[in-house]
Amino acid sequence: MRSYAAQRAALAVIQLAVLSILVFLLTALLPGDAADMRFTETLTPDQVARLRSQLGLDEPAIERFTHWFGNVLTGDLGTSLISGGSVADIVKASVGATLVLTLATLAVVVPLAVVLGLVMGTRENGRLDRVITSITLALSAIPDFVIAVVLITLFSLKLGWLPATWVGGDLPANPALLVLPVAVLLGRTVCLLSRQVRAGTINALNAEYVVQARRLGVPRRQLLLRHVLPNAAVPGVQELARTGDTLLGGVLVVEAIFAIPGFATALVDGVETRDVPVVQGLTLVLAVAALLINLAADLVCNRLVPRTELLR
Template identity: 65%
Template sequence: MLRHALRRVLLAVVQLACLAVLIFLLTSLLPGDAAEVQFNEQAGLGEVAQLREQLGLDRPPAERFADWAGALLSGDLGTSLVGGTPVSEIVTGSLTATVVLAAVTAALLVPLAMLLGLAMGLRAGGRLDRTITAVTLALNSIPDFVLALALVAVFSLKLGWLPSTWLGAEGGQLLSRPVLLVLPVAVLLARTICTLSRQIRAGTIAALEAGYTVQARRLGVPRTRLVLRHVLPNAAVPGVQELARTGDQLLGGVLIVEAVFAIPGTATALIEAVQSRDVPTVQALTLLLAAVALTLNIAADLVSERLAPRAEVLR
């Protein structure tokens, strides 16, 4: 297990290094730069060139990449090209709302998906299974932005029950105003809980049909103990693996949710940085999101091995 964990961590480091090069190349291909964006169309070429020189944008790309990579290895994310503030402050300031939103979503996602998956798997083919399957398939077919706009139209504009935006709210106020979280979390849960619960359903059915479960029933093991001790750990394996992919989907869903509900989070900061061609901020936020995705995948892989150690034997 330890050797496998070290291999995965080393592989993640290599992936992040390759991604850093790719991010730098892609940001270099963006039309225009921060100097052009900060000046209006009436600015002279001399003024733009002077600002470009001040920002260091006139240097060769290889030199700029070497400076950025060296600073990154020392923990320095650089300085924003817009405003001159440290990129670390921008990243820290945008994390609060995103972390709160993701934490609340994950705290609700896992138990709800487990309950729905077990309920469907233990009664496979029954009325409850067919009903939940129909609802989850319908929700899974609706794009996030369509669902977000529909919920805003119904619960905010028509009924007036819930706020439609986070404008005026700070990340630290969210836990004291949980009503702000209802619609964004509902959008993030809608599709992710569908795929995760169906994976747990499939794992539950497979575990119930396994030989060890059949033998346990023959020996008279009580149903509750059978489900908790034998079915649930093995049914959770595909669910944990799906949870890593769900985490990747959440990163994309957060981008849409933050845009629709005007949430001052990481995705919003990334969009603003791209629009202003604030390359150091774009690079830092993109690497941060990639590191989170890799961490989720590594954690899911290790948890899956712990739940099903047979995978290590087969390897």
């Protein structure tokens, strides 16, 4: 286990190095730069050229990369070309809301998916299984923004129970703000996850070791929780790591609809103004988060069902 974790961590470092190069390359490929973007507004070509050299945008790409990468290694993500503030501050300011939103969604999704998956798995092809399957599949088939619009219309505009936007709201003081965004994010994730838990449960229930445990007199409840669930959870945990990006895509839409000043909003703003350091910083943080999530998922799976061949 320990050597496995070390091995995976070493791999993660290499992945990070490659990622940072990719991030830099891809942002460098964006058409136009920050100076061009401002050109259309107020500045003359002469001023743009001066601005460009002032911002260091006329240096060769390799030089810019080594400069940026060196800074990243020391923890300095650079300064925004637009606001002049530190990128680290921008990341810090935007990450909070997204983190809260994601964690709140997971806190609802994971238990729900496990329970639904177990219920469906133990009643394979029964009526309840089919009903839950239909509902979750239907939910996941409807685009996020449609669900969002319907929910806002119903609960905010018609009934007036919940706030429609996050503007001006302080989260800890007002958890009601979270209800609608989380409800929108829930649909697809719960569907994907509960399907995996269901499949895992069915597999485990038919596995020889569960049949044997039943024959040795392990009562049903104990059988499900101690024998079936750890094995059934494995595909679920791996799926959870994989849906990380799906969730993030959803967060983007949800942040836009509910006017949440989060990560995605900052990223979109950065791209629009070609504020390359901000985009690079945000992307890098995102990539690191994705890596860590996958690493954690693999370690959890290895702990749940410690067969190394499962993960190699």
